[in-house]
Amino acid sequence: MPERYIVVGGGLAGLMTVIKLAEAGKHVDVFSIVPVKRSHSVCAQGGINGAVNTKGEGDHPDIHVKDTLKGGDFLAEQPPVKGMCYAAPQIIYLLDRMGVPFNRTSEGLLDFRRFGGTLHHRTAFAGASTGQQLLYALDEQVRRYELDGLVRKFEYWEYLSFIKDEQGACRGIAALDLRTMDIQAFPADAVCLATGGPGIVYGRSTNSTINTGSANGRSYMDGAIYANAEFVQVHPTAIPGEDKHRLMSESARGEGGRIWVPKKKGDTRRPRDIPENERWYFLEEKYPRYGNLVPRDVASREIFQVVKELGMGVEGQDAVYLDVTHIPADVLDRKLGGIMEIYEKFQGVDPRHEPMKIFPAVHYSMGGLWADYEADANNNLVPGSPRQQATNIPGLYATGECDYAYHGANRLGANSLLSCIYAGMVAGPAMISRARNEMKSKGDVPSSLLQSGKKQWDERFAAIYRMSGTENPYVVGQQMGDLMIKSATVVKHNSQLDGALDEIRTLKERWKRCNVLDTGRTVNQSAAYVNQLWNMLEIAHLMLKASRQRDESRGSHYKPEFALPKPKTPNPKDDPEFMAAWKARNDKWLKNTMGTWTPEGPRIEYQELRSLRNPILSPEPRHYD
Amino acid sequence: MPDKVIVRIERSDGPGQASRWEEFQVERRPNANVISVLMQIQRNPVTAEGKSTSPPAWDAACLEEVCGSCTMVINGKVRQACSALIDKLAQPISLQPMKKFPLVRDLTVDRGKMFDALRRVRAWIPIDGTYDLGPGPRQAPEEQELRYVLSTCMTCGCCLEVCPQVTPATQFIGAAAISQVRLFNTHPTGAMNASERLHGLMEAGGVNDCGKAGNCVDACPKGIPLTSSIADMARESAKQGLRDWFFRDERKRGAGPAG
Numbered sequence: 001m002p003e004r005y006i007v008v009g010g011g012l013a014g015l016m017t018v019i020k021l022a023e024a025g026k027h028v029d030v031f032s033i034v035p036v037k038r039s040h041s042v043c044a045q046g047g048i049n050g051a052v053n054t055k056g057e058g059d060h061p062d063i064h065v066k067d068t069l070k071g072g073d074f075l076a077e078q079p080p081v082k083g084m085c086y087a088a089p090q091i092i093y094l095l096d097r098m099g100v101p102f103n104r105t106s107e108g109l110l111d112f113r114r115f116g117g118t119l120h121h122r123t124a125f126a127g128a129s130t131g132q133q134l135l136y137a138l139d140e141q142v143r144r145y146e147l148d149g150l151v152r153k154f155e156y157w158e159y160l161s162f163i164k165d166e167q168g169a170c171r172g173i174a175a176l177d178l179r180t181m182d183i184q185a186f187p188a189d190a191v192c193l194a195t196g197g198p199g200i201v202y203g204r205s206t207n208s209t210i211n212t213g214s215a216n217g218r219s220y221m222d223g224a225i226y227a228n229a230e231f232v233q234v235h236p237t238a239i240p241g242e243d244k245h246r247l248m249s250e251s252a253r254g255e256g257g258r259i260w261v262p263k264k265k266g267d268t269r270r271p272r273d274i275p276e277n278e279r280w281y282f283l284e285e286k287y288p289r290y291g292n293l294v295p296r297d298v299a300s301r302e303i304f305q306v307v308k309e310l311g312m313g314v315e316g317q318d319a320v321y322l323d324v325t326h327i328p329a330d331v332l333d334r335k336l337g338g339i340m341e342i343y344e345k346f347q348g349v350d351p352r353h354e355p356m357k358i359f360p361a362v363h364y365s366m367g368g369l370w371a372d373y374e375a376d377a378n379n380n381l382v383p384g385s386p387r388q389q390a391t392n393i394p395g396l397y398a399t400g401e402c403d404y405a406y407h408g409a410n411r412l413g414a415n416s417l418l419s420c421i422y423a424g425m426v427a428g429p430a431m432i433s434r435a436r437n438e439m440k441s442k443g444d445v446p447s448s449l450l451q452s453g454k455k456q457w458d459e460r461f462a463a464i465y466r467m468s469g470t471e472n473p474y475v476v477g478q479q480m481g482d483l484m485i486k487s488a489t490v491v492k493h494n495s496q497l498d499g500a501l502d503e504i505r506t507l508k509e510r511w512k513r514c515n516v517l518d519t520g521r522t523v524n525q526s527a528a529y530v531n532q533l534w535n536m537l538e539i540a541h542l543m544l545k546a547s548r549q550r551d552e553s554r555g556s557h558y559k560p561e562f563a564l565p566k567p568k569t570p571n572p573k574d575d576p577e578f579m580a581a582w583k584a585r586n587d588k589w590l591k592n593t594m595g596t597w598t599p600e601g602p603r604i605e606y607q608e609l610r611s612l613r614n615p616i617l618s619p620e621p622r623h624y625d
Numbered sequence: 626m627p628d629k630v631i632v633r634i635e636r637s638d639g640p641g642q643a644s645r646w647e648e649f650q651v652e653r654r655p656n657a658n659v660i661s662v663l664m665q666i667q668r669n670p671v672t673a674e675g676k677s678t679s680p681p682a683w684d685a686a687c688l689e690e691v692c693g694s695c696t697m698v699i700n701g702k703v704r705q706a707c708s709a710l711i712d713k714l715a716q717p718i719s720l721q722p723m724k725k726f727p728l729v730r731d732l733t734v735d736r737g738k739m740f741d742a743l744r745r746v747r748a749w750i751p752i753d754g755t756y757d758l759g760p761g762p763r764q765a766p767e768e769q770e771l772r773y774v775l776s777t778c779m780t781c782g783c784c785l786e787v788c789p790q791v792t793p794a795t796q797f798i799g800a801a802a803i804s805q806v807r808l809f810n811t812h813p814t815g816a817m818n819a820s821e822r823l824h825g826l827m828e829a830g831g832v833n834d835c836g837k838a839g840n841c842v843d844a845c846p847k848g849i850p851l852t853s854s855i856a857d858m859a860r861e862s863a864k865q866g867l868r869d870w871f872f873r874d875e876r877k878r879g880a881g882p883a884g
Binding site for chain 1: 685758761769
């Protein structure tokens, strides 16, 4: 049998993994719950980072590395970040060659804009729907390989679990056909999960409805380590909605958008009638250097404070203004057209003439499946090492938002498209190496293994179809979301987390009393949902437990009870007292949270960062003012 | 403003099965859209007459009108359910599956033929590889702006749904794929393979089957200039036909474009 590879997920990370495998002439089966062209990557708006340095600012991949590590409060292992930032310019060029309609300068070169957490113009963009454009480019290349017979697509198929052999290695997957509800097992020499983030665990977020994190949760239940679960990014600017919170890209601020509230509490005047000196541009005031482009964790906390603690939200609501009305409408249309349309369409107000009302919303999980790396003494990743992007389950890889690498405790804007593509570029060759090194001796996947993998899931679904209790699974899911939003977003309190841990156990009990609502065998979405919901509850449980146990503030994880004192000097490094407290905190907590599933609940351990033994950059306090 | 939303959904259990209408009544919520109403029904799948039923099946993903998933026929008009705001819809609201695609169940259909069409017209830039080969060709901002608009096509199927030329008996490829040929043929690298894509449009069901009804451009949620794409590609295909005829001898010798 020729080697076979499986990639689960057809977003940017998955498709780039597929392309790398197919380019090497390998056969790949790609599984996706939606046609891959409809994956969540389409929602990324602002752009993709790369220190191409076309604006005379002296930008360099080293500065990109520093911004990324510092933005993540030094919780990311450093060599993968270095690899990513150094590859970024050529990744952007590659996408350019694939035909992505990136915005151009008058000379016909790629244009770059500013994004949060950096002082450089480093973000290449295609209007304000960059993710969509990038995904389409990769989708097109994969379609080419499909025509060549190297890629088989299984669309409307849902990953159920990986299949383990007696040595604990991954030898394939079980998957569910979401149309016919058939379950099948598929063999593979290596499997890559590129299944995105778990935003739907929070109910309403900026995520697509498909981002349940179910595959990640199930893999964690089956023994994959889930790392840094407590680090979930809340994006500062989204439009609250009944079905989801729609993202208002950071690029709005990158192009000059300003955040403000009226200085007078509960001011009922229309925003344009409020004179300049009666507006409070609180980010610009507090962070003169970065202004509106502080990293997302910082901006979200500031907005939360202004609204929740000071009660200064616009018209007493949970909202602040995001104002782009001072930017000429033709510039807005050219550079931010996509998001201008979204606001207009969904809010019925033209943001070119009226400031947008926005509020923070859950956006991105820095945490995810733990993934390995192998670097040399110079902190360069070893090309083609089978350890790159490998989970702790031999033969199982993870890329994209579903892995935990690259972003530490907080992701910088426009680094996610980059990390997805880079991880895919690294994972493909790693999977090929593994198959070459390990699998030859193993031979074909025994059919008994596949049969038992299928049987386990046939039985599980037979049990789900029989569920006839009183609980509606969608109601349980909604209440899980409400619980997570209440207890594990911008500000976390241990007392609240303790309560939430009790409540998640109750929700798990209620899951057992669910009604499947539909016993049909054609597109039975509620049966699929009942299965996903359990996996989501397991992730939610882990997120809460990891949040409860980390008694510090770092990046997106903020516990006021354990915040460091404010430094007394403009540069924190000049305040010895602060530095002592900061160092003590790092000694205790600058570690990755390793979550392992047990029948009794999540088990949490902490792992030292390997790269800090020979760091590219020594950690330093974050400050952006 | 009534405090209820009344929705009528055309349902069927699968291909070839009889369809039926079910009516639902849900509480009216601020900022509601068709998706949030369908979510309310999932949480309480009981018809207006009080009969328990299964939650209707529907496709969705991004809910921001960039993925194309949740396309359906709402009050007789094909559009995305996520951007169909309840406040702007006459009630009772009727929801139906698209009719120009094979039905799967309830509001879900199989739009696979649209992706097949993209394969047929070779809708990609045939890059040499993913290695570091430097930047792509320079492009004028005006050119980028046109390509960007064409590239926002999310393969939602609205243009096929409203096209009188798309019927079970015909094989017209539809505006979306034709416009994609224009997208790639206007790219400096893509232009090198323009003839391959044009040949994809010159086969049966190609650009010449367009009946010029012009419904597509009105139905496109992204404002893509579909009729000008079709006119442009019809012209280019005609020129390609002439080129093929003039150079037919060379083609016979094996130098011809791949279909």
